[in-house]
Amino acid sequence: MEKTLAIIKPNAIANAEEIEKMIIKDGFTIVQRRRVLLSKEQAMEFYAEHRDKPFFSDLINFMTSGPVLAMVLSKDRAVRAWRRLLGPTSVAAAIKKHPDSIRARFGSSDTENAAHGSDSAESAEREIRFFFPDVTLY
Numbered sequence: 001m002e003k004t005l006a007i008i009k010p011n012a013i014a015n016a017e018e019i020e021k022m023i024i025k026d027g028f029t030i031v032q033r034r035r036v037l038l039s040k041e042q043a044m045e046f047y048a049e050h051r052d053k054p055f056f057s058d059l060i061n062f063m064t065s066g067p068v069l070a071m072v073l074s075k076d077r078a079v080r081a082w083r084r085l086l087g088p089t090s091v092a093a094a095i096k097k098h099p100d101s102i103r104a105r106f107g108s109s110d111t112e113n114a115a116h117g118s119d120s121a122e123s124a125e126r127e128i129r130f131f132f133p134d135v136t137l138y
């Protein structure tokens with residue numbers, strides 16, 4: 001079964017229970033879960049690929065503004081299925097095109113878009129190891 005990394009971001013942590021219900025209802029198994037307060041260094045490492053983007057400092061400030069809930073989700077084609085349940089990065093687009101998605105329901109801006117999902121099997125492996133170094137991936 002494929003695994004992916006989900007993060008409930010600080011602006012949606014109050015809705016974590018409801019989001020977890022959506023995850024289970026969609027057929028995922030939550031294999032691991034961990035609530036963490038990221039340091040700036042950890043957030044910068046996690047989002048290193050975005051370090052030259054104009055929104056980088058906003059993103060790091062936001063991701064370290066409160067606890068996040070990191071989860072390993074398992075399902076057939078989990079990476080794609082979780083991105084679908086998440087909805088588009090832009091909350092405005094999510095509301096317009098996928099009103100039932102997590103970002104449409106719980107996102108508040110393009111930065112504070114409620115949750116994260118790995119974008120490929122390779123990123124999922126790296127991101128799962130970042131939060132859960134001991135997890136067995138295969």
Ligand code: ATP
Pocket residue numbers: 050055059088089110111112113115116117118119
């Ligand atoms: P994530 O990696 O969190 O699942 P994503 O893959 O849909 O999101 P990325 O392009 O990887 O989107 O951007 C990472 C994060 O940076 C986004 O989730 C969002 O919080 C923030 N972000 C992306 N684009 C913008 C933007 N144009 N303005 C502000 N913040 C942005």
